[in-house]
Amino acid sequence: MSSEGALPRHPRLISLEGGEGAGKSTALAAVRDTLAGRGCEVLLTREPGGTPLAEQIRELLLSNRPSPTAGLVQERLGAETELLLMFAARAQHVQQVIRPALQRGAFVVCDRFTDSSYAYQGEGRGLDRRWIADLERRTVGMQPGLTLLLDLDVREGRARTAGRDLWPDRIESEQDDFFERVRLGFRRRAAAEPERFRVIDASQPPAAVGAAVAAAVARWLDSRRELP
Numbered sequence: 135m136s137s138e139g140a141l142p143r144h145p146r147l148i149s150l151e152g153g154e155g156a157g158k159s160t161a162l163a164a165v166r167d168t169l170a171g172r173g174c175e176v177l178l179t180r181e182p183g184g185t186p187l188a189e190q191i192r193e194l195l196l197s198n199r200p201s202p203t204a205g206l207v208q209e210r211l212g213a214e215t216e217l218l219l220m221f222a223a224r225a226q227h228v229q230q231v232i233r234p235a236l237q238r239g240a241f242v243v244c245d246r247f248t249d250s251s252y253a254y255q256g257e258g259r260g261l262d263r264r265w266i267a268d269l270e271r272r273t274v275g276m277q278p279g280l281t282l283l284l285d286l287d288v289r290e291g292r293a294r295t296a297g298r299d300l301w302p303d304r305i306e307s308e309q310d311d312f313f314e315r316v317r318l319g320f321r322r323r324a325a326a327e328p329e330r331f332r333v334i335d336a337s338q339p340p341a342a343v344g345a346a347v348a349a350a351v352a353r354w355l356d357s358r359r360e361l362p
C-alpha cells in the first residue's frame with residue numbers, strides 16, 4: 135500500500151477537487167445545504183488559504199502581477215518552492231482551522247485539498263509523489279472521508295473562465311498540456327480510491343451538477359454507521 139493511502143480518513147472532512155472552471159462554487163453550496171439540512175455544523179474553507187497567513191501565502195503562490203520592486207525581470211517560482219508553499223499554507227490551515235473544527239464536531243468542506251498537490255505539483259510539474267506523500271503524512275496526517283471530483287474537459291473549463299481576470303493567475307497562465315496532466319492525475323487518484331472519491335460530470339448545467347453533488351453527499355452520509 136502507498137504511504138499516502140495508509141492515512142486515516144476523517145469522517146467529517148470533505149474536499150472538492152477539479153480543474154479550472156469546473157464549478158466548485160455550485161458544488162460547495164450543494165454540499166453545505168445537504169449537511170445543513172441534516173442539522174450539521176458546516177465550515178466552508180479553501181486551499182491554498184483558509185487563515186490570514188495562509189491567504190498571504192496564496193497571494194505569493196498565485197500572483198502574476200508585475201511587482202513594483204522586481205524591476206523588469208520577474209523572479210520565477212520554482213516547482214519545489216511552489217510545493218513547499220502549498221504545504222506551508224496547508225500546515226497552518228490544518229493546525230489553526232481544520233483540526234479545531236473537526237474536534238468540536240463540525241463538518242469541514244474544503245475547496246481543494248491535498249489531492250490538488252498530487253495533481254498540480256505531482257502530475258503537472260512532475261515532482262516526486264513520494265515527497266508529496268511524506269509532506270502529507272507529516273503536516274496533515276489524514277485524508278478526507280469524501281472527495282468530490284468535478285471532472286470536465288480542460289478546454290471547456292478554460293472557456294468558462296476566459297476573460298474573467300485582467301491578470302490570469304500564475305497557475306491559470308499554464309498551457310493546456312499542463313492541465314491535461316492535472317486532469318489525468320485527478321482521474322487516476324479517483325480510480326485508485328473509489329471508496330473515497332465520487333466523480334461528478336461537471337459538463338452538465340449548474341443545477342444538474344448541484345443535484346448530483348447533493349445526491350452523492352446524501353448517499354455517503356446514509357452509508358455511514360454514525361448518522362448525523
Ligand code: Z5A
Nearest residue numbers: 154155156157158159181182246250251254294305339340
Ligand atoms: N493549487 C495547486 O496547484 N496545488 C494545491 O495543492 C492547491 C491548489 C490546493 C487556486 O485554486 C489554484 O491553486 C488552482 C490550483 C492550485 N489553479 N488553477 N488553475 P482555485 O480553486 O482558487 O482556482 P480555480 O480552480 O482556478 O477556480 P475557478 O477557476 O474559479 O474554478 P471553480 O471554482 O471550479 O469554478 P466556479 O468559480 O464555480 O465557476 C467558474 C465559472 O464557470 C463561472 O463563470 C461560472 O458561472 C461558470 N460555471 C460554473 N459551473 C458551470 C456549469 N455547470 N456550466 C456552465 N458554466 C459554469
